[in-house]
Amino acid sequence: MTAIKSSITVAGRKVAILRTGPASGEPVLLVHGGRAGVSPIAHGSHIWGPALPLLAAGRPVVAVDLPGAGGSDLGSPDLLMADQVCQHLLGVMDGLSIDKAHVIGHDLGGYLGLWLAISAPARLRSLSILASPMAPPKGDGLDDTTFLATPKPLWSRASQTWAFERVSYGQGHIDDVLIDACVEAAQGKPHLDAVAALQDEQLRFRDFGIPALKGRIWAATRGDGISIPTQLVWSSHDPQAARDAGYVLFQVLAQKQKATYFHLINRAGSFAFREQPKEFAQVVVSFLDSVDARLAA
Amino acid sequence: MASLNFTPVAGQKLPTPKHIDVKGINTRYYEAGEGEPIVFMYGGNFGSSDSASSAPVWSLNFLPLSAGFRVIAFDKLGQGFTDNPPRNEDYTMASVVRHGAAFIEALKLPPVHLVGHSRGGYGCTRIALDYPHLVKSLTIVSSGTLSPRVSPNEVVLSASPHPPYSRESARWIYEGYSYDPKVVTEEWMDNVMDVFAQPKYKVSVEKMVQEGAGARYFIPELAKEKRETLGWLREGRLQRPTQIVWGQNDPTVLVEGCFDIFDMIAAHNRRTTLNIFNHAGHFSYREHPERFNALLAHFVQNASA
Secondary structure (H helix, E strand, C coil), X not given: CCCEEEEEXXXXXXXXXXXXXXXXXXXXXXXXXXXXXXXXXXXXXXXXXXXXXXXXXXCCEEEXXXXXXXXXXXXXXXXXXXXXXXXXXXXXXXXXXXXXXXXXXXXXXXXXXXXXXXXXXXXXXXXXXXXXXXXXXXXXXXXXXXXXXXXXCCCCHHHHXXXXXXXXXXXXXXXXXXXXXXXXXXXXXXXXXXXXXXXXXHHHHCHHHHHHHHHHHHHHHHCCCCCCCEEEEEECCCCCCCHHHHHHHHHHHHCCCXXXXXXXXXXXXXXXXXXXXXXXXXXXXXXHHHHHHHHHC | CCCCCCCCCCCCCCCCCEEEEECCEEEEEEEECXXXXXXXXXXXXXXXXXXCCCHHHHHHHHHHHCCCCEEEEXXXXXXXXXXXXXXXXXXXXXXXXXXXXXXXXXXXXXXXEXXXXXXXXXXXXXXXXXXXXXXXXXXXXXXXCCCCXXXXXXXXXXXXXXXXXXXXXXXXXXXXXXXXXXXXXXXXXXHHHHHHCCHHHHHHHHXXXXXXXXXXXXXXXXXXHHXXXXXXXXXXXXXXXXXXXEEXXXXXXXXXXXXXXXXXXXXXCCCEEEEEECCCCCCHHHHCHHHHHHHHHHHHHHHHC
16 A cells, blocks of 8 residues: 655645545544754654554545645744644645544644644544653753754754654664655755744744643643543653653543543654554554444444 | 454353363363454452452453454353362462463463453463463553552452442442442343352352461462562563553552553563553453453454564
């Protein structure tokens, strides 16, 4: 099963998508991570690699490029803010005639999924948050030094390979296919636009609108909570998405949502879906199957 | 596998149980379906007059999974409808483990996917350590027995306000184990009462309590074996795909213990995953059967590939 690249236009902006899987079934929307223009890895739909066919075994899968990543126009610097990106994602779902999706978000994508689950719950069938350092409560956490000394030139092959090694348990998944795609994404106009936009210090300090939404997220989780089945998939060796933080987020969400699950995948860093794709699929696809089974029952 | 229905069907009954002689121990078991063999081992131990586990406790998993796998749920030595240990000194976990392994051998099964809950989680882990040739994968569910942390169940479930061998007492115990007391069905309690009703079950309670086999053999032997078992896990002797399933709201097993067990096994064993279910007490497989069944089916399929 090959994944087909295509694009749609949403509010005048080009959105690149990667589709695979059968035509029928409950659709899965994959939302990649990374802070476009800042992250030393140029994320995009190309990141899902070996997880795509496993996730698509029984469901149509759509992986999007977020604005400023891969082949998706940035359009406006506002599209580098989480709440705006979430609005945009709903537009993408409209454009694809997807009413409800199983949303699976990695890293920043998991944070976006969390906000979508709160702000537009009717559009989600379930939520999977994968290794997201920004989704849990931060407390007075230490600064993240994982990418303190990223080699220059930024977004070169060497630099991105180094960055993947920093956040991976094993190096086997960091192959030419991955690095070629990441270098191509980095050199594309959307990413260059994001890099240029983030030269603005004010915009940079807003950190993709993550801190601004946090208070609203916690208020919502303490109020009605999340109304859809939610799972957190963390890894044994992720220097950024710490196990404890993920488990705290699980406890927060579990207060109000019965169907909340926490999982740990062994010998993986940030990219469990690449590093241990079968164990990743075992956890994630069985979750989707059980959500669909409950809905059918 | 997408065609499997993971949801239990109301009113569906277990097949007629079978019996097999396992080294002189008449052993009751249920068997259904075809495909990769999954063997379920429940928790508890012989000699309890206020609750009694038996093979039908797996009904919500056994039946839906029988559509895609060869599922087997057996009664452990001295529990359910399996014979009691022959001698007082056989009232030990080691005997239960030996009997479990001998049961798998007696059925002439290819390497099996073991699913063990609570004391059965310890038992299955021990079978995977002692008899790896019998085991293809291991699923450990809420096992305070395997956890290196203290288990508070002797506090939480002590002093049942109901008489021994009563339905009320069993209900009180299983509701105490559960997040949602409504999951304790009449059908479940019927199975407990069937076990209580056997003269041989009362004999096992007599042996454990009045004759002191619990204090003399079971408890001290288990403490020794557990030390050995945890040491073996830390040494990396568990060498099969393993998943750990835990209830977030189990009043009898600390949730921290599942992280400890994960760390011990995962340090040496790549295919190790941890799964915590919310709104689940001790019996996550009865409180969340769809999630449990889907997870087990995918895990077994992965471990067999």
